[in-house]
Amino acid sequence: MSADLITGPAVVATDTPTREERRLSPPSFVSAAWLIARKDMIVELRTRTALLAALALSLLSIVIFNFAWDPTAVAAIDLAPGLLWVIFTFSGLLGLHRAFGVEQADRAMDALLGAPIPRTAIYAGKAIGNLALVLLVQLVSIPAALVVYNLEIARVIIPLGGIALLAGIGLVAVGTLFGAMTTSTRASELLLPVLALPFFVPVVTAAAQATARLMGGRPVDETIGWLKLLAAYDIIFVVACAFAYTVVADE
Amino acid sequence: MSLTTSTARPTRTIDGLLLAGLFAVAGAVTRAIWFTPVELRQGLAQKIFYVHVPSAFIALYIAFGLLAVSSALYLWLRDPRLDRMAESAAEVGLVYMSVVLLTGPIWGKTVWGTWWTWDARLTLTLFLWFVVLGLLLLRQSIEERSMRARYSAVLGLLAAILVPFIHISVYLFRTLHPRPIVLKPSAPSLPGSMLTTLLISFAAFLLLFVGLMRVRYRYATERDELLAAEGME
Amino acid sequence: MNVVTPANGEFMVAGYIVAGIVYLGYTLLLLRRQRALERRWRTLPPPPARPAAPPPPDAAA
Numbered sequence: 001m002s003a004d005l006i007t008g009p010a011v012v013a014t015d016t017p018t019r020e021e022r023r024l025s026p027p028s029f030v031s032a033a034w035l036i037a038r039k040d041m042i043v044e045l046r047t048r049t050a051l052l053a054a055l056a057l058s059l060l061s062i063v064i065f066n067f068a069w070d071p072t073a074v075a076a077i078d079l080a081p082g083l084l085w086v087i088f089t090f091s092g093l094l095g096l097h098r099a100f101g102v103e104q105a106d107r108a109m110d111a112l113l114g115a116p117i118p119r120t121a122i123y124a125g126k127a128i129g130n131l132a133l134v135l136l137v138q139l140v141s142i143p144a145a146l147v148v149y150n151l152e153i154a155r156v157i158i159p160l161g162g163i164a165l166l167a168g169i170g171l172v173a174v175g176t177l178f179g180a181m182t183t184s185t186r187a188s189e190l191l192l193p194v195l196a197l198p199f200f201v202p203v204v205t206a207a208a209q210a211t212a213r214l215m216g217g218r219p220v221d222e223t224i225g226w227l228k229l230l231a232a233y234d235i236i237f238v239v240a241c242a243f244a245y246t247v248v249a250d251e
Numbered sequence: 252m253s254l255t256t257s258t259a260r261p262t263r264t265i266d267g268l269l270l271a272g273l274f275a276v277a278g279a280v281t282r283a284i285w286f287t288p289v290e291l292r293q294g295l296a297q298k299i300f301y302v303h304v305p306s307a308f309i310a311l312y313i314a315f316g317l318l319a320v321s322s323a324l325y326l327w328l329r330d331p332r333l334d335r336m337a338e339s340a341a342e343v344g345l346v347y348m349s350v351v352l353l354t355g356p357i358w359g360k361t362v363w364g365t366w367w368t369w370d371a372r373l374t375l376t377l378f379l380w381f382v383v384l385g386l387l388l389l390r391q392s393i394e395e396r397s398m399r400a401r402y403s404a405v406l407g408l409l410a411a412i413l414v415p416f417i418h419i420s421v422y423l424f425r426t427l428h429p430r431p432i433v434l435k436p437s438a439p440s441l442p443g444s445m446l447t448t449l450l451i452s453f454a455a456f457l458l459l460f461v462g463l464m465r466v467r468y469r470y471a472t473e474r475d476e477l478l479a480a481e482g483m484e
Numbered sequence: 485m486n487v488v489t490p491a492n493g494e495f496m497v498a499g500y501i502v503a504g505i506v507y508l509g510y511t512l513l514l515l516r517r518q519r520a521l522e523r524r525w526r527t528l529p530p531p532p533a534r535p536a537a538p539p540p541p542d543a544a545a
Contacts, residue, residue, distance in 0.1 A: 174409075181402050185392040195385040195406070198378050202416040205424065225423065233416055240412055244405045247326060265515075273511065280500065289489065296492040299499035306503070346510045350503045357499040361492045459507070466514050473521055480528060 029124075032117035036125025040099065041132055050098035051133060058091040058141040062148055076149040081211035084145050085204045088138065088167065093193050095133045096175040099126070100183040113249055123245035127176040127238075131168050138164045151215065159214050159223075163207050166227065169234045170203040177241040181248055199237075206230040266469075269462030275455035279448070287448040296361040303354040305453040306347045307372060309460050314344025315379055315411075318386075322407025325400060334400035335471040337407055338390060341383050343463045347456075348380045374421050375414070382410045396475070 027035060044051055065083055112122060142160055146153045178196045182188040210226040283301040290297035317340035325333040355373050356366040367373075386406050393399040441449065 177405075181389070181405070182392075185389070187392060191385075191388060191392060194381075194388060198381045198385070199409070199413055201378065202413075202420045205420045209424070229416070229419060229423070236412065237409075240409060244409060247401055247405055250401065269511065276507070284496070284500070291487055291489055294490040294492045296490075296495035296499070298496050302500065302503045343510075346506060350506050353502045353506065354499045357495055357502065361490065361495050463511065463514065466518070470514065470518055470521065473525075477521060477524055477528070481524075 026116040029118055029121045032115075032121035033124035033128065036112070036122060037128035037132070040126065040129030044099070044129070044133060050095045051136060053098060054091040054095035054133065054137045055140060057094055058087050058137055059144055061087045061090070062141065062145050066148060076151060077215055078212075080145060080149050080151055081208045081215060084142065084211060085167065085208045087141065087145075088134075088164070088207075089171065089197070089200050089204055090193075091137055091141070092134050092168075092171050092175065093196065095137065096130055096172075096179045096196075097189055097192050099130050099133065100179040119246040119249045120242045122249065123176065123180075123242050126180070127172050130176050130179075131172045134168045134172055135164065138168065156214055160211065163210055163214075163227070163230075166230045166234060167203050167207040170230060170237060171200060173234065173238045173241045174199045177244055177248065180245065202233050203230065206233070266462060266466050268458070269466050272455070272459030272462035275458045279452040279455035282451060283448050288442070288444055290445075293362060296358055299354050299358040301448055301452040302456075303351060303358060304449065305456040306350045306354070307376065308453065309456055310344055310347035310351055311372075311376060311379065313457075313460065314340050314347055315383075318344060318383070318407050319411035322404040322411070325404040326408065329400075331396070331400065331475070332472075334403065335468055335475070337400075337403060338387075338471055339464050339467040341386050341390075341403075341407075343460060343467055345380065345383045345387065346463070347460065348376050348383065351376050352380060369421065369425060371418070371421050371425065375417055378417050379410070379414070382406075382413065386410070396478075 026032075062083070065079075065087075069079060113119075142164060143153065143157070145151075146157070175192075175196055178192055178199075182191045182195065185191055206226040206229045210223045210230070213223045213226075279301070283298050287298065287301070289295055318337055321333045321337040321340065324330075325337060352373070355370075355376075359368070359370070359373075360366050386403060389406060390399055390403050393402060
């Protein structure tokens with residue numbers, strides 16, 4: 001009796017883990033990834049530095065380009081698709097670079113790597129956090145661009161959102177890996193774009209071509225080809241970069 | 252890996268293979284310019300073909316192929332020799348790619364009328380040029396040898412995966428943006444004498460490539476040994 | 485049919501010269517780096533003499 005008061009009631013062996021056991025065992029892949037993503041998003045929402053920088057760059061670029069071209073010579077509908085996705089790329093790069101600066105202080109990365117979670121979960125968590133950032137920026141930028149350039153919104157906004165999601169996944173898959181690789185090197189701000197931009201070309205090309213066809217009211221099948229390329233790119237590079245991250249994080 | 256002794260110090264002989272390669276190229280160029288007939292429709296400028304095409308083949312298939320394979324093998328075997336092979340293939344490959352990108356437009360201007368059209372092979376070479384440059388810059392910014400090798404191998408492998416996507420993007424792009432009708436620069440049926448010159452040029456530039464690779468690889472080995480020896484002091 | 489062969493010899497010359505500069509330039513760069521490496525080898529101080537191995541401890545102290 002008195003033993004119970006000290007050690008607590010005997011643990012009965014059952015199949016379901018007790019609260020105690022659940023708390024002490026390492027998190028699953030999904031929950032680990034989600035924990036990391038959530039942490040990044042909370043940190044970002046509190047400080048808002050990467051978000052605001054990327055958003056500012058995006059909106060300013062949209063406005064600046066308005067003055068950089070002769071609207072009587074080239075119609076907005078011809079220019080906008082390419083513009084949209086080029087700006088997406090550069091604001092994305094800015095956001096990506098800032099997102100990795102977070103772990104630099106106090107060598108937080110070491111703590112993360114020491115935790116008993118698979119490396120791919122770290123990659124997934126970081127990538128999801130970055131994707132949220134990119135999509136948030138696009139949520140504001142795409143409507144802003146449509147408004148500034150006087151393009152019709154209603155018909156295209158949902159499909160554009162879909163393209164943005166696919167393009168964002170591709171951007172973030174490669175950008176998260178390269179961000180991790182360059183963050184501790186010299187001249188990391190310059191190295192990240194130099195490494196990443198060639199890899200972004202299929203993404204930007206496919207997104208811009210699909211958008212151009214979408215806005216031009218072309219039949220859907222012309223767009224589908226580019227979207228399939230984008231989807232294939234996403235699948236292949238998410239897998240390849242997740243694997244690559246396990247090599248890179250192997251300190 | 253044991254410490255090197257004085258017997259491993261680099262000798263001062265000039266590499267024979269590299270010398271042979273240089274002479275071979277000189278010979279091939281001589282033959283191309285003075286002993287090969289002039290192409291009727293394109294004129295003398297067509298002779299750039301004898302430098303451009305071998306360089307392109309070696310850069311894209313041999314140098315980049317070596318880079319991709321040694322990167323993949325390094326990730327599997329972690330042998331530093333594979334890393335040195337990758338770094339040598341990247342650097343020498345970049346040189347060959349640069350020649351392709353410079354001679355292509357010079358020749359193209361006479362054939363296409365413009366310095367650049369988004370010709371499939373030239374575009375791919377342009378992309379790979381940037382990727383390999385990025386790889387070399389990445390290597391330069393990492394001091395620690397094992398980390399540098401790992402990161403470089405990852406990038407090399409990803410670059411190989413990127414190639415088909417660039418191919419497809421360019422192909423899809425071009426079928427929608429037909430380029431001006433041009434003379435086909437590399438006609439598949441070359442008259443005999445020109446074909447011979449092309450093959451001789453190819454052999455010469457290949458020999459040069461092997462010579463450059465050997466010198467570059469040896470430099471990498473000796474540099475690593477020196478750094479190990481300096482580290483021990 | 486008479487085809488006029490264009491007179492573009494200067495393009496050929498330009499092409500070959502550019503290629504030559506790149507290939508020769510890189511070769512010279514390699515040789516220069518090699519020489520610099522050799523210089524570093526020569527200035528390397530000789531490895532410190534290994535201290536004589538301590539005599540094995542006597543069975544009887």
